[in-house]
Amino acid sequence: MSRRTRPAALVPGFRAAGVHCGIKKSGAPDLALIASDAPCAAAGLFTRSSVVGAPVELSRRRVRGGRARAVLVNSGISNVAMGERGRRSAEQMTAWAAESLGCRPTEVLVASTGVIGQPLPMAKLRRGIHALADALRPEGLPDAARAIMTTDTHPKLAARRVRVGDTTVHVAGIAKGVGMIEPRMATLLAFVLCDAAVAPPFLRRVLRQAADASFNRVSVDGEQSTSDTALLLANGRAGNHLLRGPGSRGAGAFAAAVGEVCEELARMLARDGEGATKLVTVRVGGARSPSEAERAARRIANSLLVKTALFGRDPNWGRILQTVGAGGVRLRLPRTRIALCGVAVFKDGTSAGPAARRRAAARLGAPDVDIEVHLGAGRSEARIWTCDLSYDYVRINAEYTT
Amino acid sequence: MSRRTRPAALVPGFRAAGVHCGIKKSGAPDLALIASDAPCAAAGLFTRSSVVGAPVELSRRRVRGGRARAVLVNSGISNVAMGERGRRSAEQMTAWAAESLGCRPTEVLVASTGVIGQPLPMAKLRRGIHALADALRPEGLPDAARAIMTTDTHPKLAARRVRVGDTTVHVAGIAKGVGMIEPRMATLLAFVLCDAAVAPPFLRRVLRQAADASFNRVSVDGEQSTSDTALLLANGRAGNHLLRGPGSRGAGAFAAAVGEVCEELARMLARDGEGATKLVTVRVGGARSPSEAERAARRIANSLLVKTALFGRDPNWGRILQTVGAGGVRLRLPRTRIALCGVAVFKDGTSAGPAARRRAAARLGAPDVDIEVHLGAGRSEARIWTCDLSYDYVRINAEYTT
Numbered sequence: 112m113s114r115r116t117r118p119a120a121l122v123p124g125f126r127a128a129g130v131h132c133g134i135k136k137s138g139a140p141d142l143a144l145i146a147s148d149a150p151c152a153a154a155g156l157f158t159r160s161s162v163v164g165a166p167v168e169l170s171r172r173r174v175r176g177g178r179a180r181a182v183l184v185n186s187g188i189s190n191v192a193m194g195e196r197g198r199r200s201a202e203q204m205t206a207w208a209a210e211s212l213g214c215r216p217t218e219v220l221v222a223s224t225g226v227i228g229q230p231l232p233m234a235k236l237r238r239g240i241h242a243l244a245d246a247l248r249p250e251g252l253p254d255a256a257r258a259i260m261t262t263d264t265h266p267k268l269a270a271r272r273v274r275v276g277d278t279t280v281h282v283a284g285i286a287k288g289v290g291m292i293e294p295r296m297a298t299l300l301a302f303v304l305c306d307a308a309v310a311p312p313f314l315r316r317v318l319r320q321a322a323d324a325s326f327n328r329v330s331v332d333g334e335q336s337t338s339d340t341a342l343l344l345a346n347g348r349a350g351n352h353l354l355r356g357p358g359s360r361g362a363g364a365f366a367a368a369v370g371e372v373c374e375e376l377a378r379m380l381a382r383d384g385e386g387a388t389k390l391v392t393v394r395v396g397g398a399r400s401p402s403e404a405e406r407a408a409r410r411i412a413n414s415l416l417v418k419t420a421l422f423g424r425d426p427n428w429g430r431i432l433q434t435v436g437a438g439g440v441r442l443r444l445p446r447t448r449i450a451l452c453g454v455a456v457f458k459d460g461t462s463a464g465p466a467a468r469r470r471a472a473a474r475l476g477a478p479d480v481d482i483e484v485h486l487g488a489g490r491s492e493a494r495i496w497t498c499d500l501s502y503d504y505v506r507i508n509a510e511y512t513t
Numbered sequence: 514m515s516r517r518t519r520p521a522a523l524v525p526g527f528r529a530a531g532v533h534c535g536i537k538k539s540g541a542p543d544l545a546l547i548a549s550d551a552p553c554a555a556a557g558l559f560t561r562s563s564v565v566g567a568p569v570e571l572s573r574r575r576v577r578g579g580r581a582r583a584v585l586v587n588s589g590i591s592n593v594a595m596g597e598r599g600r601r602s603a604e605q606m607t608a609w610a611a612e613s614l615g616c617r618p619t620e621v622l623v624a625s626t627g628v629i630g631q632p633l634p635m636a637k638l639r640r641g642i643h644a645l646a647d648a649l650r651p652e653g654l655p656d657a658a659r660a661i662m663t664t665d666t667h668p669k670l671a672a673r674r675v676r677v678g679d680t681t682v683h684v685a686g687i688a689k690g691v692g693m694i695e696p697r698m699a700t701l702l703a704f705v706l707c708d709a710a711v712a713p714p715f716l717r718r719v720l721r722q723a724a725d726a727s728f729n730r731v732s733v734d735g736e737q738s739t740s741d742t743a744l745l746l747a748n749g750r751a752g753n754h755l756l757r758g759p760g761s762r763g764a765g766a767f768a769a770a771v772g773e774v775c776e777e778l779a780r781m782l783a784r785d786g787e788g789a790t791k792l793v794t795v796r797v798g799g800a801r802s803p804s805e806a807e808r809a810a811r812r813i814a815n816s817l818l819v820k821t822a823l824f825g826r827d828p829n830w831g832r833i834l835q836t837v838g839a840g841g842v843r844l845r846l847p848r849t850r851i852a853l854c855g856v857a858v859f860k861d862g863t864s865a866g867p868a869a870r871r872r873a874a875a876r877l878g879a880p881d882v883d884i885e886v887h888l889g890a891g892r893s894e895a896r897i898w899t900c901d902l903s904y905d906y907v908r909i910n911a912e913y914t915t
Binding site for chain 1: 560561562563564565591593594595596628629630631692734735736737738739815816817818821822824825827830831832834835836837838839840841842843844846847859862863864902903904906907908910911912
């Protein structure tokens with residue numbers, strides 16, 4: 112478990128649970144439910160892939176109204192590319208959950224993650240959903256976090272408490288990675304709960320900003336899942352004055368807390384990338400435009416040559432330079448600077464020498480590694496989190512079965 | 514050695530050699546020279562990276578005039594990001610070669626491949642260049658092919674003989690890969706020689722078309738080297754009527770022979786991609802536009818999830834579908850079809866079932882593997898060659914030193 116989940120994985124008015132219903136052959140938990148005692152304001156962001164799963168289609172439609180009560184999630188099978196049968200399965204799952212919770216099916220959102228192209232075992236899901244409803248409890252969020260995992264090595268939770276005006280608000284979130292990860296407007300699966308009272312349009316804005324600075328800054332493998340879903344639910348239980356927009360009292364603090372929870376989850380996702388041995392933070396500065404800064408940072412984060420060099424603790428600035436160049440990003444070589452873990456290994460257009468390289472190599476063994484590149488061409492900057500590429504990445508993805 | 518180099522690795526009027534001058538610590542050959550007895554028409558294509566090596570700058574400038582006499586190539590150090598010192602080194606190398614050959618330095622083109630950011634050992638190069646001049650011989654092209662290798666596991670040669678009008682023309686080429694490979698307008702290093710008489714503007718056109726259908730259709734790792742260089746030299750020794758353009762007699766046959774040599778080299782490059790266990794041909798059809806077809810094919814060819822699945826012999830059509838979707842490529846799922854090695858594993862919008870999957874899995878063990886995707890959205894198509902991603906890719910790139 113993460114070190115920083117202590118403050119409050121509890122959000123008043125929410126209950127959660129995770130059970131094993133039988134999708135995963137390992138016996139690991141594979142079905143999660145998060146439910147609010149009262150209707151919530153809700154916001155969602157979804158994959159921008161042109162191939163999306165039935166659960167994404169259904170949840171995207173339902174969350175548009177800005178209201179929801181519960182989120183049902185299964186792992187192991189993603190319910191993608193199953194045609195009409197997939198659509199019926201997704202609807203049926205939410206109907207069973209609604210029946211157990213005593214709400215309307217349209218108040219239940221759904222997400223599925225796992226293998227593409229297999230049918231969901233509906234009889235097992237029905238029994239599992241009933242078991243979940245009985246297992247719901249206020250402190251159940253860690254169980255839900257565990258039940259949404261696929262190749263994740265550990266569950267991912269983050270929480271914050273924040274003052275919104277005179278009121279204490281609780282924010283907690285869970286997420287899962289850890290392959291097919293380079294979301295553009297949403298992510299993987301991430302569910303963030305809070306007890307603030309928030310108007311749905313502002314809630315959407317808070318989620319979009321938080322996701323853009325967190326989930327959308329992670330890349331494990333340059334892919335974007337067919338199932339990416341990020342949801343933010345706010346049940347209003349804290350009793351704060353309704354947050355209607357950025358001008359509302361406490362709105363900034365609230366948005367910052369949601370942002371921090373999302374950033375903490377995003378960093379956990381990158382650190383737990385498939386086969387990863389380290390969390391890598393790529394910072395690019397001195398670019399001609401924000402989009403060039405982001406392109407340079409994403410190229411570095413996705414470069415197999417850079418990622419394998421990091422795994423090998425090789426301070427290989429040449430590979431960083433080549434992948435920036437290959438992306439057509441403009442740089443002024445005599446002003447370009449590359450630092451690894453704070454050690455400048457390339458400056459004034461050439462190598463900083465073998466002593467710098469040795470110092471950088473020694474620091475590349477740490478579990479947290481920084482790459483800083485200054486392009487010397489402008490003032491824009493960008494940040495992306497990623498991980499290294501190890502033998503285990505190949506093992507996991509050569510052996511993880513269809 | 515390749516099976517198909519037999520017809521004519523000899524091109525009349527050209528001599529070549531490869532020696533060990535001392536750049537590579539292994540003692541392997543690391544310096545090559547190809548020289549024509551007479552001045553040649555010459556055409557070149559180079560990396561489009563915004564970071565290029567000094568040899569690329571120099572050769573690009575010199576080949577613009579459409580004439581050349583020799584190509585000098587070293588492997589082991591790429592002479593990139595070395596500032597003014599790198600530029601002087603590149604010029605000096607060509608001056609020494611010109612001295613040995615009795616031609617002008619501006620008639621010598623140069624290419625360097627290997628580690629970025631280290632100085633070239635000039636004293637060793639001087640001795641090596643003199644040794645090369647003595648070693649030049651008509652049947653020396655395989656030696657040159659060996660001397661330009663970096664992480665290549667074997668040299669790459671291809672040759673054709675073709676009738677141009679009433680004249681027999683010889684075409685032979687060598688190339689090296691095998692990392693930083695996703696060239697857009699040129700490639701890696703490739704040098705193609707012929708004894709045809711060709712006007713330089715038409716020679717450029719022939720090279721561009723051949724490269725676009727061959728080297729530019731290969732991707733090993735989605736990177737583009739700072740040193741990519743493809744050169745085509747034609748010494749006119751065959752005595753054919755000058756080929757001035759596509760309307761000249763025999764021009765089509767000549768262009769086809771150059772194209773075949775380039776395609777054979779490109780396929781060798783993909784098959785010998787770092788750590789590769791198989792050559793993968795990706796064909797996409799039914800796209801809305803040629804650019805969407807190419808984008809889909811490149812996404813499949815560069816997808817870590819697809820490449821690791823191929824290494825694991827896993828007929829995982831779900832990963833193929835997701836990476837096409839993640840690229841925003843339009844498809845009509847109910848009409849989409851995916852075949853692996855001729856076995857349809859996905860059709861009519863869903864899985865073709867476990868029997869098809871088992872048959873495909875059995876065929877994925879072959880050294881040549883095909884992925885065919887029909888998007889059902891239009892009539893455009895594209896083809897890309899790539900390879901799988903194995904433990905050895907990680908080993909090579911985590912251990913290959915700066």
